[in-house]
Amino acid sequence: MKRILQFVAVGTVFGAILSAFFIWVVDWFPTEGSRQSKEAYPLFIAITYVSFVIFGVVVVAMGYSIWKFRQRGPSDLRDGDPTHGNTLLEIVWTAIPLVIVAFFGAWGAIVLDRNEAHAKDARVITVVGYSFNFEYRYDSDGGFTRNDGLYVPVDETVTLHMVTPLYTPGTKNLEVIHSFWVPEWGIKQDATPGVSGKTVGTTWVTPTRIGTYEVQCTELCGSGHGTMKFKNIHVLSQADFAVWLAKAKKEAADAKKAAASNPGQAVFNTAGCGGCHTFTPAKSVGKAGPSLNDLTTAFNEAKAAGKTKAADVNGFIKESIVNPNAYIAKGYAPGLMPKTFGTSLSSKQIDDLVAYLAKGGTG
Numbered sequence: 001m002k003r004i005l006q007f008v009a010v011g012t013v014f015g016a017i018l019s020a021f022f023i024w025v026v027d028w029f030p031t032e033g034s035r036q037s038k039e040a041y042p043l044f045i046a047i048t049y050v051s052f053v054i055f056g057v058v059v060v061a062m063g064y065s066i067w068k069f070r071q072r073g074p075s076d077l078r079d080g081d082p083t084h085g086n087t088l089l090e091i092v093w094t095a096i097p098l099v100i101v102a103f104f105g106a107w108g109a110i111v112l113d114r115n116e117a118h119a120k121d122a123r124v125i126t127v128v129g130y131s132f133n134f135e136y137r138y139d140s141d142g143g144f145t146r147n148d149g150l151y152v153p154v155d156e157t158v159t160l161h162m163v164t165p166l167y168t169p170g171t172k173n174l175e176v177i178h179s180f181w182v183p184e185w186g187i188k189q190d191a192t193p194g195v196s197g198k199t200v201g202t203t204w205v206t207p208t209r210i211g212t213y214e215v216q217c218t219e220l221c222g223s224g225h226g227t228m229k230f231k232n233i234h235v236l237s238q239a240d241f242a243v244w245l246a247k248a249k250k251e252a253a254d255a256k257k258a259a260a261s262n263p264g265q266a267v268f269n270t271a272g273c274g275g276c277h278t279f280t281p282a283k284s285v286g287k288a289g290p291s292l293n294d295l296t297t298a299f300n301e302a303k304a305a306g307k308t309k310a311a312d313v314n315g316f317i318k319e320s321i322v323n324p325n326a327y328i329a330k331g332y333a334p335g336l337m338p339k340t341f342g343t344s345l346s347s348k349q350i351d352d353l354v355a356y357l358a359k360g361g362t363g
């Protein structure tokens with residue numbers, strides 16, 4: 001018993017030194033950028049301390065045993081005393097983890113509850129995670145969509161719903177899981193295919209620091225997973241946000257008007273092409289896939305490489321939408337572009353989109 005108490009005492013000191021070293025010497029944590037990360041930070045620290053103390057006790061007891069019961073010479077073949085069960089020890093080693101887990105469980109529940117404290121009147125934004133970009137739909141502000149980043153006001157709680165598009169049960173229109181993580185905000189939430197309505201993944205954030213942050217997808221979602229991180233999370237002052245919101249609303253209204261007379265552009269916008277492709281007429285600047293600004297040159301390159309069966313540019317564009325792996329533009333990896341557009345878009349939508357791209361955006 002005395003020995004066990006010694007292990008605990010030495011292990012605790014050892015663990016506390018390790019914790020102090022890892023917490024104060026190495027700067028692990030990102031800058032605190034939200035009320036949620038402020039809530040979670042002390043919990044992280046406490047879990048780190050407890051984990052290192054347990055690690056310390058185990059390592060000290062193990063180190064002592066290795067030294068104490070070592071073999072003393074080649075003729076030392078002694079065996080240890082046989083033991084069988086120890087009720088007190090079993091009760092103690094069950095009770096201690098139970099108390100630790102229950103304590104952190106309760107603390108974690110309090111943190112999650114406080115993170116939602118201001119959810120009631122929060123502005124609702126739906127985050128659409130798809131291969132391989134995030135899109136943001138401003139549900140509380142008329143439902144316009146942006147794929148050039150998330151803009152939110154400082155010191156105001158925002159509700160973030162996570163969804164994936166394209167999923168229709170029983171069809172091949174299957175998106176995969178993605179996850180929205182902004183380290184400075186201390187929040188992370190999965191966008192899971194096939195989940196909708198009340199069970200949709202939802203999280204809340206109350207940004208406290210103006211600036212631009214990076215979002216990273218944290219679910220291995222395919223060959224483009226590594227490209228799915230963007231430094232386009234903008235926290236603006238309340239006044240700057242109001243200006244941005246008015247401008248975004250006007251741009252959305254203009255785009256809607258333009259789309260009415262240009263069905264191909266409407267398809268381009270709703271199918272999310274701009275998330276991965278640069279196309280100047282659509283004002284898109286995506287970099288994951290090749291630029292669509294000069295498809296005649298692309299067609300000639302594909303033809304020279306013997307990689308397309310298409311007779312003309314229009315046929316080539318259609319082939320690239322329906323069967324994207326037929327020809328891969330130089331410098332891009334195969335398999336990046338979803339193969340689902342042939343089924344998720346109607347044939348009229350595909351024809352409109354082809355015409356729009358072929359004519360350089362004039363539909």
Ligand code: CUA
Pocket residue numbers: 130131132177178179217218219220221222224225226228
């Ligand atoms: Cu999306 Cu990883």
